[in-house]
Amino acid sequence: MSSPATDRAPAVRSEQDDTTRSRVLSLVLAHGPISAAQIAKDLGLTPAAVRRHLDALEAEQIIEVSLVRSTRSGAGRPARRYVVAPGGHEQLGHDYLGLAREAIDTMQRVGGDELVRAFVADHVDRMRERYRPQVEAAGDDVEARLNALTAAMSRDGFVASHTTVTPRGPKGVALRSAQLCQGHCPIQEIANEHPEFCEQETELISELLDVDVRRLSTMAAGAHVCTTHVPLQLRSAGSTHSTNHTTARQGGLS
Structure with missing residues (x-):
């Protein structure tokens, strides 16, 4: 017994x-x-x-x-x-997202915004480490780099895709650009409360593509997809990144 x-x-x-x-x-x-x-x-x-x-x-x-x-x-x-x-x-x-949200809230109480930013930076650094070799292997062409980034993000579960658009600018000049769409956001509820995730991911996209990008919509803000505008031209030599954002609630990351 x-x-x-x-x-x-x-x-x-x-x-x-x-x-x-x-x-x-x-x-x-x-x-x-x-x-x-x-x-x-x-x-x-x-x-x-x-x-x-x-x-x-x-x-x-x-x-x-x-x-x-x-x-x-x-x-x-x-x-x-x-x-x-x-x-x-x-x-x-919502159980596990709630757990993650509580963990980040605890970080903020214990270490303030600086600790949260450090956590987010570490998260984005891991993304950079995964994506950079694949994007750089595509060469200097922005569209080729975007193809590589889209494929890499899809492998990470972001369900990424992009479409090319060619609107007419001043004097009828064609201004080629693309829209990068992310159909899945693993942390959209957390990103809604902590826009640091959104801001740093947008900066990463700009850095990897070497162009100024602009976030048009995010799932964290209620959109069906996260959409980023990508101009299909190289930066000028010696230029610096100056990523454009929408409002704090719309310029987020997925």
């Missing part, structure tokens, strides 16, 4: 599993695509323990694997990274 302590053990383990799984998912939400090794490092767990939770979340179709070609090791097998699945947010409801 088992002891009371033995009978209670599985329930205790289950509660611990749920807590750890929530922490794992929070990191995928905030930093995906992210590796199992990075999650293990951030949480102080073994990679094997983290993979058990990742496998469970993947089986529930909440997260999925994104294969990312390493820019450091050259040729070889793509690395496995984890992102929230397209239907994952619908399954999650």
